[in-house]
Amino acid sequence: MKDDERRTPRTMPLQSATFSNPINAEIRRAAATGIYDIRGGGAKRRVPHFDDLLFLGASVSRYPLEGYREKCDTSVTLGTRFAKKPIKLDIPITIAGMSFGALSAQAKEALGRGASEAGTSTTTGDGGMTAEERGHSKTLVYQYLPSRYGMNPDDLRRADAIEIVVGQGAKPGGGGMLLGQKISDRVAEMRTLPKGIDQRSACRHPDWTGPDDLEIKILELREITGWQVPIYVKVGGTRPYYDVALAVKAGADVVVLDGMQGGTAATQDVFIENVGLPTLACLRPAVRALQDLGVHREVQLIVSGGIRTGADVAKALALGADAVSIGTAAMIALGDNDPKYEDEYNALGTTAGAYDDWHEGRDPAGITTQDPELAARLDPVEAGRRLRNYLKVMTLEAQTIARACGHNHLHNLEPEDLCALTMEAAAMAQIPLAGTDWYPGKPGAGY
Amino acid sequence: MCGIVGLFLKDKSLEPQLGAMLTDMLITMTDRGPDSAGIAIYGAGQGGRAKMTVQSAQPDNDFATLAEDLSAVLGTSASVRAVDTHAVIDLPADKAESARAALAELRPGLRVMSDGERIEIFKEVGLPKDVAARFSLSAMSGSHGIGHTRMATESAVTTQGAHPFSTGADQCLVHNGSLSNHNSLRRKLRAAGMRIESENDTEVGAAYLSWRMREGATLGEALESSIDDLDGFFTFVVGTKDGFGVVRDPIACKPAVMAETDQYVAFGSEYRALVNLPGIDSARVWEPEPATVYFWSH
Amino acid sequence: MQTIDLATQPLRELNATLQSQAAQTNATEWEVLNPRGAHAIAVGLDAPIDVTVRGSTGYYCGGMNKQANIHVTGSAGPGVAENMMSGTVVIDGDASQYAGATGRGGLLVIKGNASSRCGISMKGIDIVVQGNIGHMSAFMGQAGNLVVCGDAGDALGDSLYEARLFVRGSVKSLGADCIEKEMRSEHLEILRDLLARAGVDAQPEEFRRYGSARKLYNFDIDNAAAY
Incomplete structure (x- = not known):
């Protein structure tokens, strides 16, 4: 008799946890194309995050502020250390650097409109400053990057602040490669590149290396701009204690610290998922560096990488940041990855919410593209209003939490307002595990 | 990340002024390294x-x-x-x-x-001018000396972390840059019996050279092999009992400028450090080449 | 001739004074004394004035210059004329690394030697070096002309985009995607003009031209070793 006639039980087909379907698909894709996967969207793996922290509201031992009556201030001033003209923002949520080139002109305009209406700043990105962007952003931070695309002293002096980009959370230590599809005539001209070629980005600045040189570079930028505007230094999260301390020693007014969930486009997937620190793990060492140097709150700290809600804002501030920055969240507010374009996402082999090929320039939402027809889908006025609404909601959410913790300013949130849900988050944020007064690594706790 | 100065005298009549000249050079490099300062001086x-x-x-x-x-x-x-x-x-x-x-x-x-x-090393935490004053560096005499101002990168601002580092008799080394394979190299050198007391990357560089010389290499050969075996960014200035050497990594991003006259060979991280030396306006001034060893001896 | 002495006047005063000169200024000739290797001398200028720096400078002398003619009688430290837009910077002595980095216009003349990374990421600037240049020069150069009357070091023109490189002497090695190219009449004209403007006594015919092989313009796995 044959086996099946005996009805012998069979093993279930079992997928390997190591060679999972997504891994196998990536092996097949690499074998077929010969190029590593390039994408945006930041780390997709789950890492300990602000979700793993909870606030301890007030009750008897502490008293909350009355939600809709008692004031809870949200303003922040950036660049108080050396700049003659620090930046005053109504809310501690800024828009991260995203270039014209990576984004359509309509998307850049929408970011400027939404941020200005909400009382905050936008940031240029790799590729220079456009007139539209300067025109629509009340407060504009000009990025100074290794590529120096479009860099010129006139735009430098038109900026409200300068951000020297040393690294990004998605790829600390790496340069990038923007494939040729998005190098349109205008983008090519701004970057002094031939149209349609891959743009290779250097990982180090062309004319300085290390903090001792950076100090001299900052001096030059201040001399060119008359010591008027703040100078930020942006680093990817890797060794935040040392990197923040060295940025301070080199003379930064503001340090921007970008964790691994930061959504920089045109980055190798292997880099995004395997290099850098989760945003949550960056904060305490960074703040400790500022405290050790006696400049916490004098040199402001902006944290970015995976900020989505007012709760995230409140948690970042409670851990010691002065402000946060959003990129991916702002794009989603504008309309990126909207399910209304599901058919078109399917045609691109993906689905709404998972689309991360921002560098390919075929974004159905008209945001990460230079295709005139696609870009025309985005109404900058309406998208700007969506961004403004979203920023206002995040602010209201953060205020709600701060009031519940008894604070009349978001900046008065403290680590002691928090508890941690997991051992990992407790260890990384140095916040006691919920219901205890202990976290792993706490001095004197034994282990 | 730092400032380096070095001075090797050919003219013996300058020896009583060595400390004064080096101190002036050292203080000029304060911006590059305000955390601590040190000097190695080769006296009688x-x-x-x-x-x-x-x-x-x-x-x-x-x-x-x-x-x-x-x-x-x-x-x-x-x-x-x-x-x-x-x-x-x-x-x-x-x-x-x-x-x-x-x-x-x-x-x-x-x-x-x-x-x-012959070697004496003096180093402390603090601004270079204060460190120099504590030890009266400017009153010291000698045939050659090396100084360093430090901006600490990943190790503590302590006396122990200050440069120069000495890991062998009459040997010393100062460094600008950052080594990227110092942890594994430290383990290897310690296993080979080298004494390495700090977690500082530069001390590993110094111990590496001492180890190579212990194994029979000349300083020149040790510097040559450092180009292959040390990973990262470095400009080294080293001293021995009667010699003075300079080497930069093959990428050579960290600055270095040298001057030579009939009276001396001088090294500075920046030209500013050299401007008060006698006859500097007519000196041969150049940048050391990448991955190239320079060495002078008495 | 108006004089600013850095031995007695601070850098901020020097730059603020020079930066405030308008296009129609009468004070067109300036002299800077005692630079003594100081950084960021005469940066961010934007007027057709002549500035003579008597001595040697530190990092970023003439940085982001527009319109001004800056002359350094000594040597220049790292990043001289970085991101220059227009105007002229002339160095009588040697220049340290990154000379003319990311420059977008204007003319940089170095009468001595230039160190490594001369013309790195150049974006339209013209650079004439009478002596030799160091390694990794014109790395990722995008546009403009680099003229070298002496020899070039290792990895000349690595990852070059569209900058033109002219070398009279030897080239120690070419960088990835950089090749020797035919010197045509239009290149000889460009070169003749640059040599004349730089005041160099050399014949265009003595030079060889190097440029991008354009093999890295669009990714190909068979060129992966060049990345």
Whole structure:
């Protein structure tokens, strides 16, 4: 008799946890194309995050502020250390650097409109400053990057602040490669590149290396701009204690610290998922560096990488940041990855919410593209209003939490307002595990 | 991340001014390294005798009866010259190694900075001008010397982390840059019996050169092989009993400028450090090439 | 001739004074004394004035210059004329690394040697070096002309985009994607003009031209070793 006639039980087909379907698909894709996967969207793996922290509201031992009556201030001033003209923002949520080139002109305009209406700043990105962007952003931070695309002293002096980009959370230590599809005539001209070629980005600045040189570079930028505007230094999260301390020693007014969930486009997937620190793990060492140097709150700290809600804002501030920055969240507010374009996402082999090929320039939402027809889908006025609404909601959410913790300013949130849900988050944020007064690594706790 | 200065005198008549010249160069490099400063100076030596520079956090207690205590243990005559937090112990050369062991017993808080026939090292936390004043660096004389101002990168701002580092008799090294394979190299060198006391990357660079020389390499050969074996960014200036060397990594991002006249060879991280040297306007001024060893000796 | 002495006047005063000169200024000739290797001398200028720096400078002398003619009688430290837009910077002595980095216009003349990374990421600037240049020069150069009357070091023109490189002497090695190219009449004209403007006594015919092989313009796995 044959086996099946005996009805012998069979093993279930079992997928390997190591060679999972997504891994196998990536092996097949690499074998077929010969190029590593390039994408945006930041780390997709789950890492300990602000979700793993909870606030301890007030009750008897502490008293909350009355939600809709008692004031809870949200303003922040950036660049108080050396700049003659620090930046005053109504809310501690800024828009991260995203270039014209990576984004359509309509998307850049929408970011400027939404941020200005909400009382905050936008940031240029790799590729220079456009007139539209300067025109629509009340407060504009000009990025100074290794590529120096479009860099010129006139735009430098038109900026409200300068951000020297040393690294990004998605790829600390790496340069990038923007494939040729998005190098349109205008983008090519701004970057002094031939149209349609891959743009290779250097990982180090062309004319300085290390903090001792950076100090001299900052001096030059201040001399060119008359010591008027703040100078930020942006680093990817890797060794935040040392990197923040060295940025301070080199003379930064503001340090921007970008964790691994930061959504920089045109980055190798292997880099995004395997290099850098989760945003949550960056904060305490960074703040400790500022405290050790006696400049916490004098040199402001902006944290970015995976900020989505007012709760995230409140948690970042409670851990010691002065402000946060959003990129991916702002794009989603504008309309990126909207399910209304599901058919078109399917045609691109993906689905709404998972689309991360921002560098390919075929974004159905008209945001990460230079295709005139696609870009025309985005109404900058309406998208700007969506961004403004979203920023206002995040602010209201953060205020709600701060009031519940008894604070009349978001900046008065403290680590002691928090508890941690997991051992990992407790260890990384140095916040006691919920219901205890202990976290792993706490001095004197034994282990 | 730092400022480096170095001066190798060819003209003996300048030797009494070595300390003054180096101190001026050192202070000029304050911007590059405000955290700590140090200098290695090669003064007069005496055949058969060794000088051991030690540092203490409690110099008054530690140095008071050090000469007597050490002489008693070693069964020889050792003398002690205290200079602020440092002291220079003079003793027979063949007692240097046993003196280290004796000091560890007698004065566990002492740190040995250097030993050798001619080298003395002085380094402390603080602004270069303050460090120079504490040790009266400008009054020192010698044939060559190396100075360093430090902006600490990943290790602590402590005396121990300050440069120069000495890991062999009469040898010292200062560094601008950051080594990226120092952790594994430290483990390897320690396994080979090298004494490495800090977590500082530069000390590993110094110990690497000492190790190569212990294995029979000349300083020139050790510097040549450092180009292959050390990973990261470095400009090194090194001193030996009668020599002075410079090497930069193949990428050579960290700045370096040199000047040579009939009277001296000078090194600075920036030209600013050299501007007060005699005859600088007519000196040969150049940048050391990447991955190229430069060496002078008496 | 108006004089600013850095031995007695601070850098901020020097730059603020020079930066405030308008296009129609009468004070067109300036002299800077005692630079002594100081950084960021005469940066961010934007007027057709002549500035003579008597001595040697530190980092970023003439940085982001527009319109001004800056003359350094000594040597220049790292990043001289970085991101220059227009105007002229002339160095009588040597220049350290990154000379003319990311420059977008204007003319940089170095009468001595230039160190490594001369013309790195150049974006339209013209650079004439009478002596030799160091390694990684014109790395990722995008546009403009680099003229070298002496020899070039290792990895000349690595990852070059569209900058033109002219070398009279030897080239120690070419960088990835950089090749020798035919010197045509239009290149000889460009070169003749640059040599004349730089005041160099050399014949265009003595030079060889190097440029991008354009093999890295669009990714190909068979060129992966060049990345």
